[in-house]
Amino acid sequence: MKVAIVSSNNLKNTKLGPSTAGDLATKSILELLSHTTIDKSSIDGLIVTSNSQEIYLSNIVSEMCGLKPKFSTRVENLCNSGTSGILMAFSLIQARICKAVIVVGTEKQNSIGNKLNWDISRGIFDMPIHWAAMYASNHFQKFGTKPEDLALISYKNHLYANKNPNAIFYNKRFSFSQILDSDMVAEPLRKLDCCYPCDGASSLLLVSEDLAYKFESPIWIRSISQNSQGASFASISHSLDYIASTKIAAKEAFEMASMSPKDIDIAEVHDAFTILELLAYEDIGFVKKGCGRNFILDEIININTRGGLLGCGHPIGATGISQTNEIVLQLQGLAKGRQISNLKSGLVHNMAAAGTSTTIILLQN
Amino acid sequence: MKVAIVSSNNLKNTKLGPSTAGDLATKSILELLSHTTIDKSSIDGLIVTSNSQEIYLSNIVSEMCGLKPKFSTRVENLCNSGTSGILMAFSLIQARICKAVIVVGTEKQNSIGNKLNWDISRGIFDMPIHWAAMYASNHFQKFGTKPEDLALISYKNHLYANKNPNAIFYNKRFSFSQILDSDMVAEPLRKLDCCYPCDGASSLLLVSEDLAYKFESPIWIRSISQNSQGASFASISHSLDYIASTKIAAKEAFEMASMSPKDIDIAEVHDAFTILELLAYEDIGFVKKGCGRNFILDEIININTRGGLLGCGHPIGATGISQTNEIVLQLQGLAKGRQISNLKSGLVHNMAAAGTSTTIILLQN
Numbered sequence: 241m242k243v244a245i246v247s248s249n250n251l252k253n254t255k256l257g258p259s260t261a262g263d264l265a266t267k268s269i270l271e272l273l274s275h276t277t278i279d280k281s282s283i284d285g286l287i288v289t290s291n292s293q294e295i296y297l298s299n300i301v302s303e304m305c306g307l308k309p310k311f312s313t314r315v316e317n318l319c320n321s322g323t324s325g326i327l328m329a330f331s332l333i334q335a336r337i338c339k340a341v342i343v344v345g346t347e348k349q350n351s352i353g354n355k356l357n358w359d360i361s362r363g364i365f366d367m368p369i370h371w372a373a374m375y376a377s378n379h380f381q382k383f384g385t386k387p388e389d390l391a392l393i394s395y396k397n398h399l400y401a402n403k404n405p406n407a408i409f410y411n412k413r414f415s416f417s418q419i420l421d422s423d424m425v426a427e428p429l430r431k432l433d434c435c436y437p438c439d440g441a442s443s444l445l446l447v448s449e450d451l452a453y454k455f456e457s458p459i460w461i462r463s464i465s466q467n468s469q470g471a472s473f474a475s476i477s478h479s480l481d482y483i484a485s486t487k488i489a490a491k492e493a494f495e496m497a498s499m500s501p502k503d504i505d506i507a508e509v510h511d512a513f514t515i516l517e518l519l520a521y522e523d524i525g526f527v528k529k530g531c532g533r534n535f536i537l538d539e540i541i542n543i544n545t546r547g548g549l550l551g552c553g554h555p556i557g558a559t560g561i562s563q564t565n566e567i568v569l570q571l572q573g574l575a576k577g578r579q580i581s582n583l584k585s586g587l588v589h590n591m592a593a594a595g596t597s598t599t600i601i602l603l604q605n
Numbered sequence: 606m607k608v609a610i611v612s613s614n615n616l617k618n619t620k621l622g623p624s625t626a627g628d629l630a631t632k633s634i635l636e637l638l639s640h641t642t643i644d645k646s647s648i649d650g651l652i653v654t655s656n657s658q659e660i661y662l663s664n665i666v667s668e669m670c671g672l673k674p675k676f677s678t679r680v681e682n683l684c685n686s687g688t689s690g691i692l693m694a695f696s697l698i699q700a701r702i703c704k705a706v707i708v709v710g711t712e713k714q715n716s717i718g719n720k721l722n723w724d725i726s727r728g729i730f731d732m733p734i735h736w737a738a739m740y741a742s743n744h745f746q747k748f749g750t751k752p753e754d755l756a757l758i759s760y761k762n763h764l765y766a767n768k769n770p771n772a773i774f775y776n777k778r779f780s781f782s783q784i785l786d787s788d789m790v791a792e793p794l795r796k797l798d799c800c801y802p803c804d805g806a807s808s809l810l811l812v813s814e815d816l817a818y819k820f821e822s823p824i825w826i827r828s829i830s831q832n833s834q835g836a837s838f839a840s841i842s843h844s845l846d847y848i849a850s851t852k853i854a855a856k857e858a859f860e861m862a863s864m865s866p867k868d869i870d871i872a873e874v875h876d877a878f879t880i881l882e883l884l885a886y887e888d889i890g891f892v893k894k895g896c897g898r899n900f901i902l903d904e905i906i907n908i909n910t911r912g913g914l915l916g917c918g919h920p921i922g923a924t925g926i927s928q929t930n931e932i933v934l935q936l937q938g939l940a941k942g943r944q945i946s947n948l949k950s951g952l953v954h955n956m957a958a959a960g961t962s963t964t965i966i967l968l969q970n
Contacts, residue, residue, distance in 0.1 A: 262723075286833070291660055293658055293717075294723075295656055295681065295683065295717055295718055295722065295723075296681070296682065296683040296718075296723070296836060296957070296958075296961070297681075298682060298833075299682070299683070299833060299835060299836035299957070299961045299962060300723050300836040302833055302835055302836065303835035303836045303837060303840055308832075308833060308834055308835065309833050310830070310831055310832055310833065310857075311689075311692065311831045311833070312682070312831075312833040312962060313680050313681070313682040313686075313689045313693070314680070314681045314682065315678050315679070315680060316660065316661070316662075316678065316679045316681065317661065317663060317664070317677070317678040317679065318660065318661045318664070321678075324676075324678045327676065327702070328678075328693055328696070328697075330700065330702075331693070331696040331697050331699070331700035331702055332693075332696050334696070334699065334700035334701075334702075335695065335696040335699035335700050336699075337692070337695075337696055337699075337829075352658075352660055353660055353661075357660065358627075358659075358660075358661070358665055464702075465675070466675055466676045466677075467673075467675055468651070468663075468664060468667055468673060468674050468675065468676070468677040469673055470664060470667055470668035470673065471661060471664035471665040471667065471668045472668060475668055492675075592661070592664070593661075596661070596664045597664060597677060
């Protein structure tokens with residue numbers, strides 16, 4: 241049973257506003273539905289992905305949207321919640337339990353998911369930047385990567401964000417030296433090496449093969465794979481050279497699809513910090529280990545064309561959906577001012593704190 | 606692809622204790638694994654079902670148990686969380702994404718899930734008993750049901766709980782008149798018409814067909830169905846005669862399995878309040894609408910043999926798993942002091958507040 245994504249929506253990311261996570265999810269779904277011909281009664285699955293403290297969100301959002309899905313639940317898996325929801329929707333359709341599933345990710349800027357409260361191996365360093373800084377220092381020392389390489393990633397993604405009206409940094413330019421000289425937060429990472437937690441919501445409509453052909457430009461899920469390593473930095477960082485969950489999930493996703501990194505024309509990678517985008521190049525297999533710094537200049541693959549987390553902001557539970565949304569739009573040829581031409585295959589890389597878990601999705605038009 | 610439940614565990618339900626929801630889930634999984642021969646590395650899925658405010662529980666529990674599953678996430682769907690997790694595990698296996706999935710439900714007595722904070726149609730009546738009382742009043746008026754009929758359900762379930770060492774009311778007897786004369790809470794429901802929110806955790810191991818035959822007494826999932834109606838009492842109570850989500854989910858589960866209520870030998874129904882057990886008899890189809898009060902005396906089917914939520918307590922996110930655990934044990938012939946003989950088919954009925962959603966699972970040995 242093939243599964244396709246046939247419609248998507250992304251709200252504009254904002255600073256903390258008055259809407260609840262449920263309100264944002266509802267708005268995104270209603271906008272998505274207004275652009276399709278599918279009847280509400282045909283939506284038989286709803287998955288809400290969020291780290292919000294709001295309880296029974298999936299039932300509330302169902303009701304607010306006028307949906308009565310067969311299956312409905314909330315999924316929480318930290319920053320990797322969005323694609324975890326997509327994987328579940330994919331499974332529900334493959335298992336023939338549902339035929340048309342909406343996955344909506346939603347988050348508030350003050351989400352508890354922004355702090356890593358559990359991991360005692362971090363001591364008092366409970367902000368994600370501390371482990372990101374360790375990965376960066378290691379890469380600098382071992383592979384000769386420089387602050388300028390990281391700044392270039394931030395520069396590129398902010399440039400792309402300027403073309404994306406939904407990005408929190410839309411129409412906000414940063415020069416290369418502004419990035420390179422921004423405040424140091426955790427050596428060697430600076431303020432503009434970091435993404436910006438924000439309010440946001442994004443949604444996707446996944447359908448079974450027979451329904452997919454009724455829509456224009458269905459985008460097919462060629463494979464989807466996840467890997468979980470644990471929840472503490474001590475247990476998942478046997479080496480600071482790579483993110484194990486990304487390497488494993490990517491390898492499996494490519495095997496499942498009988499594809500290789502060379503087949504990918506466009507990708508969204510999880511750049512919560514600049515160093516993570518660089519590691520993703522290597523761990524996914526776009527370049528050899530240690531060579532990430534050269535990859536960005538080659539520009540063979542289009543990476544984070546919506547602006548990434550660095551340029552768009554990071555509404556935690558929604559991010560994986562927003563990333564997938566961008567690849568879907570690009571493969572459909574609907575990315576407007578930032579559309580890349582001649583695209584066939586795209587990749588989504590969504591992960592949670594320090595590589596706790598990673599999901600990889602391969603998509604084709 | 607057939608899916609079987611091959612192992613299960615249930616901790617003793619308790620009043621509020623020092624363990625976190627993560628601790629309880631970990632304990633239940635480690636106990637489950639200690640009774641099977643499966644290797645930890647073969648567990649490729651972990652779903653944690655809980656209304657807890659603890660974030661990224663599935664990753665924490667993975668690590669505490671020494672698991673590195675491919676797929677891992679937390680699921681929250683109020684009182685219907687447990688069976689929502691089972692439905693997802695079933696889908697993951699059917700979709701051939703996973704082969705061996707542990708679903709663990711866990712909850713603390715002070716879970717935020719005990720209060721219905723969202724539903725403005727309830728006014729200040731945000732405790733579930735208020736809507737349960739409306740269903741009860743309606744049944745009394747329309748079908749001649751009496752306080753004694755509800756008390757009999759409580760009496761029966763407490764009697765069963767006396768045989769279940771994991772029940773919070775194990776070894777605690779109530780006479781029929783003690784139940785009938787217990788404090789009035791919301792007319793016509795009394796204290797002993799209500800379940801007792803508590804700490805608890807329960808877990809199940811679901812596997813694909815090829816793995817199932819390596820275990821003794823696999824219990825097969827014949828069908829599993831869910832229906833969601835909304836999140837506010839106003840939107841789901843067009844009639845107080847029945848719970849729509851239960852009727853729809855049960856009808857579909859029987860159709861999927863080509864079975865009928867007559868084929869069921871044993872059932873766990875969601876008796877958060879006595880009236881809900883009576884409605885479940887009718888909505889599932891064991892008796893005609895309005896005749897629930899007679900059904901309990903006929904005793905053709907064994908209902909809530911572990912003591913139900915009334916006798917065992919109700920650790921919200923774990924309850925659906927505990928209910929399924931009981932049917933699995935009974936069908937395996939491992940229910941010890943409360944074992945019923947000659948069982949072939951069992952039913953699990955798990956629902957959320959006021960019939961927001963219901964899941965029905967049909968199991969066979």
